Amino acid sequence: MDRVRELIREDPSAGWDKAWQQNVTPWDAGQSQPPLRDLLESDEVDLPRSGRALVPGCGRGYDVILIATALGLETTGLDISPVALEAARAHAASSGLPAGTKVNFEGWDFFTLAPSPGEQYDLIYDYTFFVAIQPSRRPEWGRQMSALVKSGGYLITLAWPLAPEPYESGPPHYSKPEHYAEVLGDGWEKVLDKEPEHSLERHVGCERLIVYRSL
Ligand SMILES: C[S@@+](CC[C@H](N)C(=O)[O-])C[C@H]1O[C@@H](n2cnc3c(N)ncnc32)[C@H](O)[C@@H]1O
Numbered sequence: 001m002d003r004v005r006e007l008i009r010e011d012p013s014a015g016w017d018k019a020w021q022q023n024v025t026p027w028d029a030g031q032s033q034p035p036l037r038d039l040l041e042s043d044e045v046d047l048p049r050s051g052r053a054l055v056p057g058c059g060r061g062y063d064v065i066l067i068a069t070a071l072g073l074e075t076t077g078l079d080i081s082p083v084a085l086e087a088a089r090a091h092a093a094s095s096g097l098p099a100g101t102k103v104n105f106e107g108w109d110f111f112t113l114a115p116s117p118g119e120q121y122d123l124i125y126d127y128t129f130f131v132a133i134q135p136s137r138r139p140e141w142g143r144q145m146s147a148l149v150k151s152g153g154y155l156i157t158l159a160w161p162l163a164p165e166p167y168e169s170g171p172p173h174y175s176k177p178e179h180y181a182e183v184l185g186d187g188w189e190k191v192l193d194k195e196p197e198h199s200l201e202r203h204v205g206c207e208r209l210i211v212y213r214s215l
Pocket of ligand 1 (some may be wrong): 016027029058059061078079080106109110127128129133134213
């Protein structure tokens with residue numbers, strides 16, 4: 001991640017796209033996340049089966065496709081990098097999605113989204129977006145999540161990487177599960193909080209799956 005950090009330090013707004021342009025995408029797992037797969041296949045949380053989902057900072061969009069196919073939600077992957085969106089659209093096009101799968105990719109900055117009440121989401125999923133943004137923007141992240149998820153809707157957070165001690169560099173910036181909860185505030189009920197049974201090998205022991213329901 002050193003090169004990514006350098007690019008983002010040089011240019012916080014265009015740095016992500018530069019990383020994509022230079023093919024420096026060490027976060028790209030090449031697959032959807034096992035804890036999300038397990039959750040969507042289980043009945044641990046009564047997740048919505050109709051409506052709309054959003055994945056901010058979707059990258060190549062593996063989890064976007066998973067949510068759309070497993071839950072049948074119209075799922076939008078959001079990324080500020082045009083190159084990431086191109087890669088996500090190409091990946092979706094080559095994935096042989098079942099007919100009727102509703103997936104789309106949009107080039108917006110998460111912090112500029114301003115939904116009207118009818119446009120709120122039934123579900124938002126955050127994996128490596130919270131830790132990608134500057135920690136100083138976390139309160140804004142919390143306000144946006146509260147504005148974007150409809151009452152009764154869900155926010156799935158796959159919190160990774162969780163380090164035992166604070167560190168300065170990033171992304172990914174140091175985070176603890178409490179950091180997510182602190183900026184979400186009171187309007188949420190935690191409905192699941194667990195160490196995943198299956199994780200990517202390098203995530204074992206340093207990630208947590210936490211699901212919130214908007215009150
Ligand atoms: C660490 S990557 C993770 C990508 C994806 N979640 C994955 O794990 O493969 C973070 C992504 O967030 C995008 N991003 C960063 N800031 C953003 C913003 N303000 N709004 C939307 N996307 C953003 C970057 O372009 C990058 O693709």
